[in-house]
Ligand code: SF4
Ligand code: SF4
């Protein structure tokens with residue numbers, strides 16, 4: 207078992223517990239054990255773009271500091287938002303001397319000073335670079351053969367250029383993973399469209415329209431389900447289907463699954479009953495179909 | 501000839517006073533003629549009534565402490581904070597579920613925490629205040645209750661928080677929910693409550709009530725502090 211220092215983030219402890227659990231099950235099967243950071247705080251939620259933003263970078267940097275305190279130099283994340291915020295804060299820390307100086311001074315009470323050396327590692331990079339899709343494919347075999355999944359990247363996994371898990375304009379990591387699981391990856395034009403993000407709090411209707419577009423496009427491609435890796439995308443694409451259905455009588459619900467839930471099914475790990483309750487669009491039928499294949 | 505007590509100068513709300521060097525901020529206030537009606541309680545560092553803010557000479561940092569526990573220093577600038585007006589909604593604890601939802605309703609500002617850690621810097625009890633607020637944010641009430649256990653509600657964290665959170669009241673709610681819904685029940689406590697209900701201690705209680713102050717004090721200091729183990 208390889209141990210990974212793991213940063214869950216708040217959502218995985220609340221609305222996305224099935225994301226964390228399914229990731230742990232699948233990764234265990236692949237030889238990785240997630241060791242949650244002893245001390246951690248909110249990642250900061252979004253990377254602040256304001257000019258006077260020093261205060262907002264303390265939260266992510268503190269988690270990177272905790273990683274160093276606990277003897278690590280790599281911090282593993284599942285949530286795309288956390289991944290993005292942590293990674294960008296670190297870049298800023300290392301590349302902006304003025305901000306670096308300010309945040310260091312603001313963190314004078316910490317036992318050690320942060321050195322900028324924590325690498326943030328996302329699930330998709332781990333599967334691609336450390337497990338390897340060929341190895342995964344060999345292990346899985348036929349897996350989800352006959353299932354078509356629409357890979358939804360959203361924004362936070364890919365942007366800004368150079369910090370994402372893959373090429374910003376032509377990503378393929380999600381598709382490659384889906385293929386390694388034996389499934390077919392839908393060629394899906396809305397795969398990197400914004401889901402509407404935090405508009406969901408103030409103006410859910412805007413998000414419901416995005417959801418309708420994105421889900422509609424996945425349906426046109428013949429997908430059985432949409433696969434995601436971000437709890438906010440998951441919330442918007444799944445829970446907001448309720449409003450989309452209310453506003454558009456022709457809207458049909460489509461299951462939205464975390465990539466880790468799919469991976470569990472591909473690896474022959476049971477889809478746990480309590481995970482179902484976290485989903486809005488019913489997942490029973492697609493899970494039965496996937497279980498039969500794997 | 502008695503040796504003259506060493507004195508230092510302090511500034512109490514801007515005015516200079518000479519006070520004994522070994523005094524606490526609280527005794528310095530009284531030595532200087534202030535009669536304390538608010539901002540004082542146990543004088544033992546337990547009640548949290550005596551929150552104080554001060555600066556040291558030639559130091560830019562705002563420091564916080566308990567007036568009854570902090571010894572004065574030469575050139576100290578002192579002010580007392582007898583009360584902190586923090587948010588305090590009314591709730592019936594027996595009707596609440598130990599979930600994150602209730603915090604979203606009663607203390608929504610909790611979720612504005614920036615992770616600046618100013619609260620922990622301000623806490624005279626050295627509590628990891630930010631960490632307990634973050635435990636609440638992720639719904640880990642057991643952790644929040646554990647981390648905030650030593651809180652004495654002095655309010656310094658709330659005054660320093662840029663997100664305007666009233667941390668100590670959030671902590672009370674977490675502790676209450678943990679205590680009433682999540683913590684393992686103590687067998688001993690259940691038995692003891694039953695005994696009290698049955699009136700087993702009525703006579704002893706009446707005897708204590710009839711005891712004079714000196715004898716009571718003696719009894720108090722000689723009492724058995726840890727009677728047996730809880731389950
Ligand atoms: S947590 Fe806040 S109220 Fe409680 S002791 Fe610390 S500073 Fe005072
Ligand atoms: S002072 Fe307020 S915003 Fe800063 S870490 Fe503490 S609770 Fe969060």
Ligand code: FES
Nearest residue numbers: 541542543548568
């Ligand atoms: S008077 Fe009670 S803590 Fe200082």
